[in-house]
Amino acid sequence: MNTIDYTTIDPSKGAPAREPERQYYFIAKAKEYLKKQSQEAGRPLTFCVTTFGCQMNARDSEKLSGILEQIGYVEEPDEEKADFVIYNTCTVRENANQRVYGRLGQLNRVKKKNPHMMIGLCGCMMQEPEVVEKLKKSYRFVDLIFGTHNIFKFAELIVTRMESKRMVIDIWKDTDKIVEDLPSERKYSFKSGVNIMFGCNNFCSYCIVPYVRGRERSRNPEDIIREIRRLVDDGVVEVMLLGQNVNSYGKTLEHPMSFAQLLMEIEKIEGLERIRFMTSHPKDLSDELIEVMRTSKKICRHLHLPVQSGSSRILEKMNRRYTKEHYLELVEKIRAAVPDISLTTDIIVGFPGETEEDFLETMDVVRKVRYDSAFTFIYSKRTGTPAAVMEDQVPADVVKDRFDRLLKEVQHISSEVCSIYTDTIQEVLVETVNDHDSFLMTGRMSNNLLVHFPGDESLVGRIVPVELKECKGFYYIGELVRES
Ligand code: SAH
Ligand code: SF4
Ligand code: F3S
16 A cells, blocks of 8 residues: 655645646545535445456456545445445456446436435446447436546546536547556455556457557566565565466567566565466467476466467467467476466357367367366457457357356366365465355465365464365365464
């Protein structure tokens, strides 16, 4: 959490032009407005940020929460009770969008009963012009709409809304800007996501992310290291380095640097215990990175390596720029270097033109690689992407049948793969008290598998040895090994 000395900011003066100073000025200004509002209401006003989509969005939401807390809003986990509700949206698949519209209708009913209520929408969906048109027309009760490129302006936009009492919309098409040093409020005290790059230049033909997140830009390594050092000083032991394609980190920097080199620098940070990253694109996974993973003491034994399809023909249509054979060779190379690595993946079923033979190639990859787990998705047509206008869209019933067969295979394999650690002792980072049983603690092994074991809350944030007693398919029941 960054701190700022508010006594040096005079909100009655003009706003500074430079970032992040400008936003700290608006935080101070919003704080004054909010104070008045809470006096009127006779209670503190609350906020709830609801996150859809990936880890990028989760990290963005922590920044939104950080700004809201600095303004003086108090967090309220139940969105129907909160005075300021923000939806940080995702549009990677159509069903993500539908959920947002459905829940907005519900929120409107709540808003009618609460005169202090504001609704803000941001994230990837807002970068689609049709979405904003629809909101402007049929969802007039929304107060604030902004996109993925100007999230740093949140405080400024809140002030604009508080002063105008009208719907405020601010969407940027793209940006080359990275604003550092804004507040953020972490969900966990002991682990944190850290953006290392933004955007994506890969244009996989099915994917909307490059259109809504803009061109790829890497943060300067010094800024990343400085952020992680601060996090470690604040109690963080595990970081998740975030980017749509971390393997191409640094290529566009003034002084280019590879992802493997960045990892070596991060490894040196004292007090940091675990390093994770996502997502790796197979086409850019270098031998240098494999070597760094092999020798590292801190990089976790887990690699998420989305394959998307096992058919080289479909991979070409997807613009993934690797073949089935290349992918399998890569897996072999990684396993030879890091034998205990856990591999996970993403798979799309029903890409346009996918035949039964293509699908069987995907099943073949799943059987050959034997993933620890796999996220399986039904292809979703995204307007504006090349795949949306491809011929031979696969009929829904055929896709459903393939999806079910794939899921069954993936689950069967992963339950076998996961059980191999039974009766071993593993280092576990303790995360929370178990949701269902308060006598159990829940933690994560280096390979990302969950472990539940009897313990107490004082263990949260610590890395402890746990003996794995029983595998329950996707998680373990274990026992804390007491130091003698
Ligand atoms: N940058 C990451 C993926 C981000 S999106 C990567 O390249 O691996 C997360 C996953 O959503 C993708 O891996 C893909 O499997 C899935 N996905 C993306 N677009 C999709 C679409 N149009 N339909 C179905 N699944 C999709
Ligand atoms: Fe989408 Fe491909 Fe970029 Fe991943 S690499 S975000 S799948 S375009
Ligand atoms: Fe969704 Fe945007 Fe992430 S579209 S998957 S939230 S980058």
